[in-house]
Amino acid sequence: MANAKFKKLFEPARLAGMTLKNHLVSAPMLMNYATDDGFVTPRLVGFYDALARGGVGLIIAEGSCVEAPRGKVRGFQMFFDDDKFIPGLRELVSTVKQHDVKIAIQLMHSGSNSEFRISHMEKVGPSNVIVPGKPPVRELTIPELKSLAQKFAQAAERAKRAGFDGVEIHGGHSYLIAPFMSSATNKRTDIYGGSLENRARFLMEIYHAVRESVGKAFPVWCRINGKEFGTENGVTIEESQAVAVMLEKAGADAIVLSCGGTGKYAGYSSAVMYDPPGNLVHLAEAVKQRVKMPVIAVGKLTVELAEKVLQEGKADLVAMGRSLLADLDLPRKAAEGRLDEIRPCIWCRVCGDVYLQDKDAPVRCQVNATLGYEKERVLRPAVAKRRILVVGGGPAGMEAARVAAERGHEVMLYERKSNLGGQMAIAAMVPPKTAALREYGEYLERQLRRLGVRINLGTEVTPILVQSVKPDAVILATGLSPAFPNIPGLDSSSAFTVEAAFDDKSKLGESVVILGGGMIGCDVADYLSDKGKKITVLEGSSGVVADLGGRVISRVSHRLREKGVSVKTGARCFLVKGRDITFLDSGNQTQTISADSIVIATEYKPNRDLCDSISRLVPDTHLIGDCVRPAWILEAVEDGFRIAREV
Numbered sequence: 277m278a279n280a281k282f283k284k285l286f287e288p289a290r291l292a293g294m295t296l297k298n299h300l301v302s303a304p305m306l307m308n309y310a311t312d313d314g315f316v317t318p319r320l321v322g323f324y325d326a327l328a329r330g331g332v333g334l335i336i337a338e339g340s341c342v343e344a345p346r347g348k349v350r351g352f353q354m355f356f357d358d359d360k361f362i363p364g365l366r367e368l369v370s371t372v373k374q375h376d377v378k379i380a381i382q383l384m385h386s387g388s389n390s391e392f393r394i395s396h397m398e399k400v401g402p403s404n405v406i407v408p409g410k411p412p413v414r415e416l417t418i419p420e421l422k423s424l425a426q427k428f429a430q431a432a433e434r435a436k437r438a439g440f441d442g443v444e445i446h447g448g449h450s451y452l453i454a455p456f457m458s459s460a461t462n463k464r465t466d467i468y469g470g471s472l473e474n475r476a477r478f479l480m481e482i483y484h485a486v487r488e489s490v491g492k493a494f495p496v497w498c499r500i501n502g503k504e505f506g507t508e509n510g511v512t513i514e515e516s517q518a519v520a521v522m523l524e525k526a527g528a529d530a531i532v533l534s535c536g537g538t539g540k541y542a543g544y545s546s547a548v549m550y551d552p553p554g555n556l557v558h559l560a561e562a563v564k565q566r567v568k569m570p571v572i573a574v575g576k577l578t579v580e581l582a583e584k585v586l587q588e589g590k591a592d593l594v595a596m597g598r599s600l601l602a603d604l605d606l607p608r609k610a611a612e613g614r615l616d617e618i619r620p621c622i623w624c625r626v627c628g629d630v631y632l633q634d635k636d637a638p639v640r641c642q643v644n645a646t647l648g649y650e651k652e653r654v655l656r657p658a659v660a661k662r663r664i665l666v667v668g669g670g671p672a673g674m675e676a677a678r679v680a681a682e683r684g685h686e687v688m689l690y691e692r693k694s695n696l697g698g699q700m701a702i703a704a705m706v707p708p709k710t711a712a713l714r715e716y717g718e719y720l721e722r723q724l725r726r727l728g729v730r731i732n733l734g735t736e737v738t739p740i741l742v743q744s745v746k747p748d749a750v751i752l753a754t755g756l757s758p759a760f761p762n763i764p765g766l767d768s769s770s771a772f773t774v775e776a777a778f779d780d781k782s783k784l785g786e787s788v789v790i791l792g793g794g795m796i797g798c799d800v801a802d803y804l805s806d807k808g809k810k811i812t813v814l815e816g817s818s819g820v821v822a823d824l825g826g827r828v829i830s831r832v833s834h835r836l837r838e839k840g841v842s843v844k845t846g847a848r849c850f851l852v853k854g855r856d857i858t859f860l861d862s863g864n865q866t867q868t869i870s871a872d873s874i875v876i877a878t879e880y881k882p883n884r885d886l887c888d889s890i891s892r893l894v895p896d897t898h899l900i901g902d903c904v905r906p907a908w909i910l911e912a913v914e915d916g917f918r919i920a921r922e923v
């Protein structure tokens with residue numbers, strides 16, 4: 277593996293006496309693929325096998341529970357609190373090690389971040405916290421803290437026996453340990469509260485207990501919050517520098533700098549499209565100035581940025597999370613110079629947030645339909661080469677064309693518009709999303725061209741065209757079209773589609789009401805408020821972007837608030853008269869607001885007109901993506917992948 281562009285990244289690295297084949301680390305990501313009682317599953321092994329095969333130097337496997345059920349954070353998390361888990365863990369480790377990769381395990385406890393429906397137990401933390409409407413957090417006693425430190429120690433010793441190459445103690449985010457370190461959450465007056473030394477005491481005791489159980493030679497390090505963003509009295513960078521020094525003196529082998537965050541920084545540890553690339557590198561850089569042990573940077577890193585961070589000496593190793601979920605083969609492709617083939621992460625956080633709504637859902641990736649199905653969704657060459665016609669160039673159509681071509685079929689793709697991308701190209705109009713969505717669209721287009729798919733833009737598919745092409749199978753990914761809701765007085769003179777709202781040539785007035793506060797409506801609000809328009813969003817449900825996960829909701833809400841967008845939830849519009857828009861508010865009271873224009877972001881109808889006529893001509897015709905039901909990129913890509921595996 278040698279590529280001049282990524283010289284440093286793919287050089288062998290040293291960590292705690294280990295030689296890693298490169299400087300690229302896979303960050304811990306709880307995949308929710310274990311059994312509900314903490315055992316390793318074939319799905320988990322399949323995922324780590326593929327991750328290891330992809331070429332990372334070190335895998336820090338996902339946050340695993342040292343005390344179940346109280347310390348559980350997800351429904352299907354690995355447990356380390358009993359020897360009965362060791363045989364499964366051994367199988368996981370030995371599978372990974374076939375690929376010349378080192379593997380460590382992250383040990384964690386949910387602490388005050390647990391949820392009753394997952395742990396079925398009370399929340400525990402440094403101090404009693406009672407917030408009306410929320411489950412209370414109970415202050416842990418000193419004997420309980422000593423016992424918890426032992427639980428980490430026993431778990432670490434089990435990890436060593438199972439064959440792991442090291443352990444990472446999860447002292448970051450908002451799980452058991454981090455709230456002890458923060459003056460914002462630690463109100464104790466005993467030896468675990470007050471000064472930084474006291475606040476860091478619990479982490480240090482856990483570290484010492486772990487070290488004692490595994491011995492001096494076994495690699496042990498910690499992940500901590502380099503800073504708590506947006507939190508009054510939160511951890512500062514100076515404090516985390518001091519904690520890093522304490523850990524180094526105590527013999528820790530490395531440190532990983534993640535972060536905490538509240539308010540508009542909720543979820544900043546897994547930054548989204550709105551956040552800058554490498555958003556946490558400065559934390560690693562600051563800590564590196566104070567310690568000699570290896571410092572690991574993490575947070576929205578791409579291969580190019582990772583190389584730069586290493587070249588500039590800002591960190592000793594670089595960890596990636598979601599870029600690897602999007603493409604487990606990223607390291608190998610980068611090392612071989614096949615950058616064009618790397619499927620980029622779009623920083624949507626669906627992998628992290630989907631299961632915030634449903635904590636029992638396994639992690640999935642919007643752009644990678646094989647994630648979590650590494651053994652099942654293997655692409656096999658087509659038994660017989662067929663002629664496949666794909667209609668529609670959005671993510672569903674492009675993925676279908678890519679996979680069908682990859683399998684050896686002759687594929688042609690027709691798109692009515694002059695560009696590929698479908699709805700995704702419209703979403704890419706919103707500046708913070710532009711780079712990521714365009715990059716993903718361009719990736720798909722590059723694959724189609726590489727695989728010889730014939731792309732026909734600006735061409736409407738008709739039955740006559742189908743007869744002339746004579747396909748063996750047709751995949752219809754014709755998407756959806758905007759529709760006007762049935763509201764008296766709403767007509768096309770003042771109402772605009774989402775697409776028209778993004779078109780600067782449209783005659784949109786200065787004040788705009790957007791009907792619908794899903795992701796699309798919020799994107800339009802974001803875009804138009806930047807153009808200086810006065811925006812009101814009317815959303816029928818109780819919150820905006822209710823279709824997405826908790827932390828994305830919070831980010832979008834803050835963003836709109838900062839831009840001065842007025843959001844009315846629980847609002848059902850029922851009458852439009854001239855400039856007046858009348859709706860029932862969340863308390864069932866009638867309200868009227870005035871606006872120059874209305875944008876409809878609620879109603880869509882699937883484009884299925886071609887289906888009947890084409891399936892009469894070509895019985896092997898399939899519908900996928902938005903034209904089946906309004907779909908996220910996730911479902912569109914899954915549909916495209918699935919159908920193209922079958923045709």
Ligand SMILES: Cc1cc2nc3c(=O)[nH]c(=O)nc-3n(C[C@H](O)[C@H](O)[C@H](O)COP(=O)(O)O)c2cc1C
Binds near residue numbers: 306307382499577597
């Ligand atoms: C699906 C998912 C699961 C995660 N699980 C963990 C975890 O178990 N422990 C942890 O410390 N961080 C966890 N993280 C955070 C990542 O380790 C990483 O710090 C973060 O995603 C930023 O890196 P990235 O921008 O390269 O994804 C998780 C992130 C994601 C997306």
Ligand code: SF4
Binds near residue numbers: 598599620626628641
């Ligand atoms: S779901 Fe989104 S954020 Fe997560 S890895 Fe996939 S593309 Fe990236």
